[in-house]
Amino acid sequence: MTLDIPDELIDWRAKGFWLPSGEVSVRDFVAARHSLLDGSFTWPLLVVRDSAVRANIATMAAYADRHGFSFAPHAKTTMAPTLLDAQLAAGAWAMTVATASQALVLRRLGVPRVLIANEVLDPTALRWLAAESARGWEVLLQVDSVAAVEAVAAAGGLPVLVELGHAGGRTGCRTVAEALTVARAAAAAPGVVLSGVTAYEGALPDAAAVDDLLATLAASARAMAGLLSAEVIVSAGGSAWFDRVVKAFEGQWLDGHRVRAVLRSGASVTHDDGFYSERTPFNREPGEGNLAAALELWAQVLSTPEPGLAIVGMGKRDVPFDEGLPAAAGLTVTRLNDHHAYVTGGAPAVGDLLRFGLSHPCTAFDKWRFIPVVDDADVVVDVLHTYF
Incomplete structure (x- = not known):
């Protein structure tokens, strides 16, 4: 069976999508095969890996x-x-x-x-x-x-x-x-x-x-x-x-x-890359299967105000934080404000675009009305509409 899913309209109200004027249907947006980096999005942005x-x-x-x-x-x-x-x-x-x-x-x-x-x-x-x-x-x-x-x-x-x-x-x-x-x-x-x-x-x-x-x-x-x-x-x-x-x-x-x-x-x-990656039963029984983290949060470095500290443009409005903070290779998120993340480690520069894994998907989706689904070449193949 197939669910009765309406073809929703995306417009300026959709966080992460860059549509200053006008609107576009999900079907037409997907058909255009946008890339994450072609100017169709702004940051932060929650992404699902198809x-x-x-x-x-x-x-x-x-x-x-x-x-x-x-x-x-x-x-x-x-x-x-x-x-x-x-x-x-x-x-x-x-x-x-x-x-x-x-x-x-x-x-x-x-x-x-x-x-x-x-x-x-x-x-x-x-x-x-x-x-x-x-x-x-x-x-x-x-x-x-x-x-x-x-x-x-x-x-x-x-x-x-x-x-x-x-x-x-x-x-x-x-x-x-x-x-x-x-x-x-x-x-x-x-x-x-x-x-x-x-x-x-x-x-x-x-x-x-x-x-x-x-x-x-x-x-x-x-x-x-x-x-x-x-x-x-x-x-x-x-x-x-x-x-x-x-x-x-x-x-x-x-x-x-x-x-x-x-x-x-x-x-x-x-x-996920946190809570469930540590607790999945497949860690105990690897022969039964394997799950892959499908959620990514893309965000930009806004400032490096002190040695060893980068301020990244994502916060509690954007990512789950109840069962662990976001993480990226070589970097540590130490705390979050509403719209800022405090990041240590590595050598991120102002303007860098970073990709974070998340912990606890159950409190991720409700923060986003529309979420692009991308293939392994970062081309949009679907757009999820959440009904919270």
């Missing part, structure tokens, strides 16, 4: 298929319809979102199946979700309390997954007993369909903690097995521990039921 994205999508699709998992990558990483379309074309079973607003975007784009990896309690959003579900759209959301189940039922009912969490974490039942209480409420609530269990292990510090949470998730599925239908969804998998998820849930392990195990690893589509 070859890396394509390879990453293929790698994760093959990995999920090889282990018998369905793949529902988290759309909130990019919220870029072109990338969502490419992931679906590669065999993604569904797309995952974090909010009702993101679910609305994906519905309008034509994504056929969506997992909301979060609790939704807003009655306005729940009524809309229930109505769209009644029209045939496949959408599932999470519940971790009887109150959440009652809110879903009051809106007309939806398929739900009972969420498990961990001490000190965010949402999710903390024990099997709590999960079973929520499951019983869901099974009894009019219009609510109990579809399985889910968790997020990505924030845990080590493999032992991850395995403990996944064991609790499996125990919860077994405890509520009598309430579940023939197919049971068991969903987990950030981008740091999906190998442990595969080890925990591979195969058919729930007696009397068919398990559909679902990975939701979203950052894998672009990977």
